[in-house]
Amino acid sequence: MRVLVVEDYRPIRAAVVELLGEHGFAVDAAADGDEGRWLAESNPYDVIVLDLMLPGVDGWTILRELRARGAPAAVLVLTARDAIDDRVRALDGGADDYLVKPFATAELLARVRALVRRRYARTSPVIAVGDLAIDTAQRRVSRAGEAIALSAREYALLEYLAVRAGELVTRTEIWEHVYDFRSEAISNVVDVYVGYLRKKLEHGGRGRLIHTRRGQGYVLEDAAP
């Protein structure tokens, strides 16, 4: 999942970017409102962690524009303002969640994960496709009860395919939701990783779950194409 962090205070920005990155998210960061707005407009983020008090364009404006555009990204407002009025204003203004500084990093992580679930219209942290079970809270994958070890990147890829289970996912979409700007743009990196993932999932003769649609993309589903 791809997250944008817009926060002008460097220590918090750095900590949040590192935190989310280490927990499997593809993270982009902006230090001011202008950069934040530009990034939000240019990329389809799943979650945007947004500080309200920003130099340049302020957080409220970015939020308003996101909603006006109908962007599907879930927004978690991160701010030091904790008055009821501020919370109500932010939530009514289109934010999906509100977290006050200082915050516990564990809570931030949990809320971002919850927002991802909501973004893909799921209620449970566990995604089941056939005998595949993905616990998105624990980041654990199993088939028929047997655990499968995946690298962070592989897991991220699987998770994205899984939230879109049954839908055709293009390579571009995978690229945009699973990779961040820091990743190198290798032309067939997506295919390569899908290959890795397939190998691990189908290890031991298990049925195919990731199906290729030639020239279009991939689908994660239990049935044969």
Place this chain on the structure above:
Amino acid sequence: MTGSIQRRLVIGAGLGLALVFAIVGAVVDVLARRALTDQFDAALAARARALAVLVEQDGAAVETDLDDRLLPELADGHGLWVELAVDGAVMYRSAPQAPRGARAVRHRFAPRQEADGPPTPARAAVLTVAQATAPLDDAIAGVRTALALAGIVGLALCLGVIAWLGRFTTAPLRRLADQIDAVDETDPTARFDGAGAPAELRRVVERLDGLVERVAAALARERELTAEIAHELRTPLAGMSATLEVALDRERPPARYQDSLREVLAICGQTQQVIESLLMLARLDRGAAAAKVDGDLAALVTAAIDRADPATRGLQVTATIPAAAPVRTDPALVAIVLANLVDNAIAHAEPGGQLVVSIVDGRTVRIANTGSRIAAADAPRVVQRFWRGDRARAVGAHAGLGLALCQKIADVLGARLRIASELGGWFTVELELPVQNRT
């Protein structure tokens, strides 16, 4: 003198009116007594003249028809005492002694002189008519009683009216007092109703309204400031906790832990600066005064630039500072302002941009940087506390209240702080120290 207005009014009026009534009463009493006495005497004199008719002096002989039988008729109930004396010898006396406390009138007879005869030897004939003053005394007593009664009743009525008047005129005061009692000083909208107040109270009510408004405004500012302070301190706190939590999230190489610890230490330092700035602002708010010492503005500016180290952001620095610029001011406060302004300019400028510092007319310091992100219209708001665009909040050694502190210090120094900006262009701050009175 304390005590209610009403009581003072009634007591004062009571004493004053009592005095007035007493004086008037005394005067009326004296006049009445004199009039009555004169009237009495006049009547007596008339009676004496009437009786004098009964006395004839013919040369040396004096004859009279006065006798006891006549007198009761003549006296006709007046209780007269009559005595006729000739050359000191009593010819007639109606009673052995005049009644006690009587008033007397003496009538002297002038002998008839023959025009052409020899002067006849005169014989001094004196008719004394006296009458007891009982009726007079009664009349006078009556007048006195009437006066006393009138005085008391009048005083009572007057005091009654005054007491009522006192209540009537102090009613607006009582109403105002009730309003004051009812006011909730924490309610920012509480006001006093000056509409029904009399002219004398209107000024009081207006001042009171003004005071309440100022108190409410001060309370609101204090609440706002408390909230802003909490916000300002939360940010570095969040930075520290987030940094530490992420560092502890998993096993990390020692070097990484050291980096995190250094980061947190740096944030601690910034927080300290914020707190110091806030304390200074609070002290200045309470009215600390600035010192007045001879100093050199040029030296202060140079020190500020050196300390701030603009080289870190690759800025081109141009300093137009005279060799010396003597000023009389508070060097410590000026140093703080300069440090904040220079740090701010360095933080605001784009990397590789320009920083220009100069001293104009010997007492004004101008600090300008390129790469301004603030529109011209927003320039004056930059000195508001915690204005969100103040990037110095998160950057630089003087993280915290930067320009708001500068404005406050400028006020205390009697200096002017001017800010101008063009979006994308120059951001210019001028600190103009007050005119130096060179003696």
